[in-house]
Amino acid sequence: MTFHNRSVPLTPLSTSTEPVIRNSPEALFGKKRIGTVSLPxxxxxxxxxxxxxxxxxxxxxxxxxxxxxxxxxxxxxxxxxxxxxxxxxxxxxxxxxxxxxxxxxxxxxxxxxxxxxxxxxxxxxxxxxxxxxxxxxxxxxxxxxxxxxxxxxxxxxxxxxxxxxxxxxxxxxxxxxxxxxxxxxxxxxxxxxxxxxxxxxxxxxxxxxxxxxxxxxxxxxxxxxxxxxxxxxxxxxxxxxxxxxxxxxxxxxxxxxxxxxxxxxxxxxxxxxxxxxxxxxxxxxxxxxxxxxxxxxxxxxxxxxxxxxxxxxxxxGSRPKAELKHVDKNEKNGDHDDNFSKVAFSWPRLVQPPLKKHGHVVMDVCAKEGEIQRMVIPKSQGKIPYRDARKAAWGDLFPHPSKNKVITRISKGVNNEDDIVEEKK
The missing domain is CATH 3.40.50.150 (Vaccinia Virus protein VP39)
Incomplete structure (x- = not known):
C-alpha cells in the first residue's frame, strides 16, 4: 500500500471565550443529590x-x-x-x-x-x-x-x-x-x-x-x-x-x-x-x-x-417571601446561595424521576399551589431551562416555569382537621 505525501495546511483550532452551558446557578442550588454516602x-x-x-x-x-x-x-x-x-x-x-x-x-x-x-x-x-x-x-x-x-x-x-x-x-x-x-x-x-x-x-x-x-x-x-x-x-x-x-x-x-x-x-x-x-x-x-x-x-x-x-x-415562623435578585454570571455558585435561599421556597419539587423524551422533558412536581402538576420543558424554551430539565433528578427543586400550560394531576388537598385548632384552644 502506497501513501502519498500531501501537504495539508494546518489551521489553529478556534477557541471560544463563551462558557460551556452547565446547570444554571438556580438549578445547582435546587439539587438534592449528595452522591453515595459512606459511613464515618x-x-x-x-x-x-x-x-x-x-x-x-x-x-x-x-x-x-x-x-x-x-x-x-x-x-x-x-x-x-x-x-x-x-x-x-x-x-x-x-x-x-x-x-x-x-x-x-x-x-x-x-x-x-x-x-x-x-x-x-x-x-x-x-x-x-x-x-x-x-x-x-x-x-x-x-x-x-x-x-x-x-x-x-x-x-x-x-x-x-x-x-x-x-x-x-x-x-x-x-x-x-x-x-x-x-x-x-x-x-x-x-x-x-x-x-x-x-x-x-x-x-x-x-x-x-x-x-x-x-x-x-x-x-x-x-x-x-x-x-x-x-x-x-x-x-x-x-x-x-x-x-x-x-x-x-x-x-x-x-x-x-x-x-x-x-x-x-x-x-x-x-x-x-x-x-x-x-x-x-x-x-x-x-x-x-x-x-x-x-x-x-x-x-x-x-x-x-x-x-x-x-x-x-x-x-x-412564617414562610419567607422574597423576590429573586439579579444574578451575576461571573459569581461563583456558592455566592448565589443567599440569593436563592428564600425564593427557592416557591420552586416546585420533582416527586418522581423525570421522563426525558426527544426534544422535551416531562416532570411531575409538587407545586406552590398545593397541587401535583405535570410540567413539560421543550427544547424550544431555551438552552438553560432545557439543559436544567435534562439534568434534573428525582427530588430536585426546579427553578424554571413551564413554557407550556401545566396539567394538574392531583388537585389541592382538602383540610378536614380544623377541629385540631379548636382542641388546641
Whole structure:
C-alpha cells in the first residue's frame, strides 16, 4: 500500500471565550443529590468491634427477622392488618445496628445536608434526637453541623442506648452527649434545642393517637427546626404527612415547611380527593455504600443499596417571601446561595424521576399551589431551562416555569382537621 505525501495546511483550532452551558446557578442550588454516602470510619470500626464480640450467625438470624418486621409495615392497607412488632432488646439492638443503621444514616445525612444547604445561616448549637436508637442521627448531625455543642439522644430501649454510648465513645465531639430514656419536661423560659429530629421512629409507634402525642411533644421541645423522617413506604409517607398537617393546623402562621414541600397547604398526595397514597406517595432515595459488616450480615456481594425515605422539615415562623435578585454570571455558585435561599421556597419539587423524551422533558412536581402538576420543558424554551430539565433528578427543586400550560394531576388537598385548632384552644 502506497501513501502519498500531501501537504495539508494546518489551521489553529478556534477557541471560544463563551462558557460551556452547565446547570444554571438556580438549578445547582435546587439539587438534592449528595452522591453515595459512606459511613464515618470510627462508626464502621465501632460496629465491626461490636459484631466481633457476638455470635455472627445469631446476628444474621435476628437481622432477617428485623427485615421481615420492617417490610410488614409497608403492606398495611387497612386498620385490620397488624404489622409485626419488635421490642429492641440486646439481640434486636445489635441486629439493627449491623443490618439497618447504614440505610437510616444515609437518609438522615441527606435530609440534614439539604437543611444546611437550603438555610446556610442555620448553625445549631444543640440537638435533640428522639428515637435515637444506636445514635444514628447524632452521627449524621456531627458530619453536617460543626458548631454543635449539646447532644441529647432519647430512646425507650436501654439496650439501644448502651450501643449508642459505646459507638459515640469512638469519637471526641466538641460538646456534651447525654442519652436518656424519656423526654425531659419543659422548663419555662429555658432554652430549647435548636434542632429536634426524629428519624424512623413514628412508624414504630402503635397508633396514630400516640404518634400525634409524640409529635406535639417534639414540637413543644423545638427551639427552631423540627425534622421528621420515616420509611419511604406508603405508610411511612402517611405518617409524615399527618404529622406535618397536625403541626400546621395547630400553629398556622407560626410555622412553615422548609422541605420537601413548596407550600404549607394539605399534602395533595394524602388529602386530595384524587389521592391514592398506596400507589403514588411522596418519598425519596439515597444511595449508601455498604460497609463490610453489612455485606456479611446480608450475605450480599453488592457494594451499595438505596435507602427510601419520606421526610419533612418544619421551622418556626412564617414562610419567607422574597423576590429573586439579579444574578451575576461571573459569581461563583456558592455566592448565589443567599440569593436563592428564600425564593427557592416557591420552586416546585420533582416527586418522581423525570421522563426525558426527544426534544422535551416531562416532570411531575409538587407545586406552590398545593397541587401535583405535570410540567413539560421543550427544547424550544431555551438552552438553560432545557439543559436544567435534562439534568434534573428525582427530588430536585426546579427553578424554571413551564413554557407550556401545566396539567394538574392531583388537585389541592382538602383540610378536614380544623377541629385540631379548636382542641388546641
Amino acid at each position: 470510619r470510627p462508626l464502621i470500626q465501632g460496629i465491626t468491634d461490636l459484631i466481633q464480640e457476638n455470635d455472627k450467625r445469631l446476628i444474621r438470624t435476628d437481622a432477617l427477622r428485623l427485615y421481615e418486621s420492617l417490610r410488614s409495615t409497608s403492606r398495611i392497607i387497612n386498620n385490620s392488618d397488624k404489622p409485626h412488632t419488635l421490642a429492641y432488646g440486646p439481640r434486636e439492638s445489635i441486629a439493627y445496628t449491623a443490618g439497618v443503621l447504614p440505610s437510616t444514616y444515609a437518609a438522615t445525612l441527606n435530609v440534614l445536608a439539604e437543611l444546611s444547604h437550603r438555610i446556610s445561616d442555620f448553625s445549631p448549637n444543640s440537638i435533640l434526637d428522639f428515637g435515637t436508637g444506636p445514635g444514628t442521627a447524632l452521627w449524621a448531625a456531627q458530619e453536617v453541623f460543626s458548631d454543635l455543642q449539646s447532644y441529647v439522644g432519647v430512646d425507650l430501649s436501654e439496650d439501644m442506648l448502651n450501643i449508642a454510648e459505646r459507638l459515640q465513645a469512638n469519637v471526641l465531639p466538641k460538646g456534651n452527649i447525654e442519652f436518656k430514656r424519656y423526654l425531659t419536661a419543659i422548663v419555662p423560659n429555658a432554652p430549647k434545642p435548636d434542632l429536634v429530629i426524629s428519624a424512623f421512629t413514628l412508624g414504630d409507634l402503635p397508633s396514630q393517637a400516640l404518634q400525634r402525642s409524640i409529635v406535639d411533644q417534639l414540637w413543644d421541645q423545638t427551639g427552631d427546626i423540627l425534622v421528621l423522617i420515616d420509611r419511604g413506604t406508603p405508610i411511612g409517607f402517611s405518617n409524615i404527612a399527618r404529622a406535618r398537617q397536625w403541626i400546621l393546623d395547630q400553629y398556622r402562621d407560626e410555622v412553615h415547611v422548609v422541605a420537601p414541600c413548596p407550600h404549607d397547604g394539605p399534602c395533595p398526595l394524602l388529602y386530595s380527593p384524587e389521592a391514592k397514597p398506596d400507589s403514588f406517595w411522596c418519598h425519596f432515595s439515597q444511595r449508601v455504600q455498604r460497609p463490610p459488616f453489612l455485606m456479611k450480615t446480608k450475605h450480599s456481594k453488592f457494594h451499595s443499596e438505596d435507602s427510601k425515605y419520606a421526610y419533612v422539615i418544619l421551622r418556626r
